[in-house]
Amino acid sequence: MHFSIPETESRSGDSGGSAYVAYNIHVNGVLHCRVRYSQLLGLHEQLRKEYGANVLPAFPPKKLFSLTPAEVEQRREQLEKYMQAVRQDPLLGSSETFNSFLRRAQQETQQVPTEEVSLEVLLSNGQKVLVNVLTSDQTEDVLEAVAAKLDLPDDLIGYFSLFLVREKEDGTFSFVRKLQEFELPYVSVTSLRSQEYKIVLRKSYWDSAYDDDVMENRVGLNLLYAQTVSDIERGWILVTKEQHRQLKSLQEKVSKKEFLRLAQTLRHYGYLRFDACVADFPEKDCPVVVSAGNSELSLQLRLPGQQLREGSFRVTRMRCWRVTSSVPLPSGSTSSPGRGRGEVRLELAFEYLMSKDRLQWVTITSPQAIMMSICLQSMVDELMVKKSGGSIRKMLRRRVGGTLRRSDSQQAVKSPPLLESPDASRESMVKLSSKLSAVSLRGIGSPSTDASASDVHGNFAFEGIGDEDL
Numbered sequence: 001m002h003f004s005i006p007e008t009e010s011r012s013g014d015s016g017g018s019a020y021v022a023y024n025i026h027v028n029g030v031l032h033c034r035v036r037y038s039q040l041l042g043l044h045e046q047l048r049k050e051y052g053a054n055v056l057p058a059f060p061p062k063k064l065f066s067l068t069p070a071e072v073e074q075r076r077e078q079l080e081k082y083m084q085a086v087r088q089d090p091l092l093g094s095s096e097t098f099n100s101f102l103r104r105a106q107q108e109t110q111q112v113p114t115e116e117v118s119l120e121v122l123l124s125n126g127q128k129v130l131v132n133v134l135t136s137d138q139t140e141d142v143l144e145a146v147a148a149k150l151d152l153p154d155d156l157i158g159y160f161s162l163f164l165v166r167e168k169e170d171g172t173f174s175f176v177r178k179l180q181e182f183e184l185p186y187v188s189v190t191s192l193r194s195q196e197y198k199i200v201l202r203k204s205y206w207d208s209a210y211d212d213d214v215m216e217n218r219v220g221l222n223l224l225y226a227q228t229v230s231d232i233e234r235g236w237i238l239v240t241k242e243q244h245r246q247l248k249s250l251q252e253k254v255s256k257k258e259f260l261r262l263a264q265t266l267r268h269y270g271y272l273r274f275d276a277c278v279a280d281f282p283e284k285d286c287p288v289v290v291s292a293g294n295s296e297l298s299l300q301l302r303l304p305g306q307q308l309r310e311g312s313f314r315v316t317r318m319r320c321w322r323v324t325s326s327v328p329l330p331s332g333s334t335s336s337p338g339r340g341r342g343e344v345r346l347e348l349a350f351e352y353l354m355s356k357d358r359l360q361w362v363t364i365t366s367p368q369a370i371m372m373s374i375c376l377q378s379m380v381d382e383l384m385v386k387k388s389g390g391s392i393r394k395m396l397r398r399r400v401g402g403t404l405r406r407s408d409s410q411q412a413v414k415s416p417p418l419l420e421s422p423d424a425s426r427e428s429m430v431k432l433s434s435k436l437s438a439v440s441l442r443g444i445g446s447p448s449t450d451a452s453a454s455d456v457h458g459n460f461a462f463e464g465i466g467d468e469d470l
Contacts, residue, residue: 021072023079025105028177028370029325029346030192033105040079043101047086050097057085094181102182103138110191112184119186121146121162122200124227126171129201135186139179142186146201152219159214160223161204164188166196172234173200174275175371202227206293206379207386208264215257225256228263231271236291238267268293272375277366281311290364292375295383297350299364313352315379316461319359321350323373348372353462383461 022034037060044059060078067075087093107114114136121129121142131145139162147157162185165173179185179199189197203214203224214220231237232247239247243266250259263269271293279288279299291298297313324347346369354360364372 021067023076025083025102027180027183031109032183033102033109035105035109037075037079039101039105040082043098044082046097046101047092047095050095051091055089055091057082057089099138099182103136103184106184106187106191107136110187112187112190117186119189119199122198123223124200124202124230126230127226133186136184137186139181139183139185142179142199143201150219150223152223153217156214156217156220159203159205159210159220160201163200163202165198165200167198168196173198175272175368177371178204178374203270204378206270206295206382208270208294211260211264215260221256221260224260228260228269231269232263234273236271236273237263237269268298270294271298274366274368274372277364277368279362279364281362288364290366290372292372292379295379297372297376313350313362315376315459316383317353318376318459319351319353319462320458321348321373321376323348323369346370350376380459380461387461 022036023040024034025032041059041062044056048056058078059082060075063071086098092098112135114134116132117135118130119133119142121131123129129146129149131142131149133142133145137145143157143160143162146152146162147154147160152160162179164176164179166176168174176197179188185199189199201223211224214224228237229251232239243262246262247259250262268291271291273289273291276287276289279286279290279301281299282301286301289300291300295315297315299311299313300308301311302308325345345365346367347363347365348369349361349363351359351361366372
């Protein structure tokens with residue numbers, strides 16, 4: 001999840017007093033809240049009391065006199081780096097102090113009073129579930145309310161998540177992001193002020209082996225069945241004519257478990273499909289459709305005069321990845337910072353082990369690049385838990401003393417930061433040892449960028465790769 005402060009605003013005091021600078025905090029390019037320097041300083045001081053000064057990143061110091069425009073811009077950049085660093089820190093980013101600060105700021109910025117409302121949540125098949133929640137209820141509260149309405153047992157709640165989606169004209173969903181613990185779902189969806197945006201309930205794990213746990217429960221079985229039927233109808237799951245006939249027969253018999261068992265054998269079962277976008281593989285500016293699932297990213301492409309082709313990139317062979325963004329200014333623009341800018345261009349770039357002695361960067365340009373990155377991260381989390389012999393339940397957030405805590409498995413992995421664009425001229429890696437000990441985690445940026453090891457998101461699952469994976 002990427003935090004940014006792309007712009008500042010000069011605002012009047014609450015009672016007509018002196019003007020002050022407000023910082024607009026964006027999450028994945030969308031305004032989340034608007035805060036003052038003093039509020040962020042208060043957050044920093046509270047985190048320092050709880051975790052100690054040595055844990056926290058540097059915070060821009062106070063100034064005795066009014067800031068010049070250049071100093072305002074410098075402070076904006078420093079605060080943006082601070083917010084990103086805190087969010088990416090496994091301990092600080094999961095703290096209730098940090099998340100509750102963002103929730104309060106979101107509610108205050110959007111000027112939404114705390115009151116009971118009816119919130120519509122969709123299932124994968126478009127069925128509507130209306131739940132009564134408070135506008136100040138966080139994501140976990142709303143998820144629990146939906147589960148209670150559906151009669152889904154408490155021990156299965158963590159197998160599902162709430163996603164913010166944009167409903168397209170053809171009725172299909174374009175996934176924006178998974179709703180996080182630092183936001184209020186009602187405020188997040190209503191602040192977008194468009195009927196296109198919805199909240200959808202969908203399973204949040206990748207390994208189909210976990211289906212067995214969910215299918216033992218009637219409600220869990222129905223949710224998986226509805227999602228799978230919907231994915232097949234959308235064309236997300238690849239089905240032959242004969243398989244389609246068999247599935248249709250099982251549907252008519254209402255044999256839901258048998259239907260799901262057959263569906264589990266199909267290509268792209270349980271995958272999340274993204275909107276059509278562009279990649280630089282196998283060639284530059286290649287139109288592709290990206291799907292995430294089964295510990296891989298799948299790129300489907302149709303080259304001129306050829307049939308549909310597919311390339312698969314296993315997460316265990318991705319040494320590292322990162323998300324980059326740029327906001328182009330119109331030619332000759334004299335707009336002030338944050339004004340009149342073009343659309344944000346997002347890229348997901350990952351370094352892939354093509355063969356035993358060759359690493360290559362692959363870049364996908366898509367507005368959903370951050371969502372793709374989140375999918376990669378969650379697949380790695382699952383692989384690491386499975387490798388350690390743990391259960392998926394250990395990955396789920398649980399309430400401890402009234403607050404949400406992440407498990408150790410989640411705290412072990414950082415979210416990918418926002419970085420500069422990859423260096424296309426970087427030399428490929430030479431011969432690697434069987435355990436790839438020759439591969440070091442280096443910063444990868446443009447020649448003018450002084451990148452460090454923390455600038456890229458290292459993949460822990462990559463470290464255990466063996467010859468059988470190549």
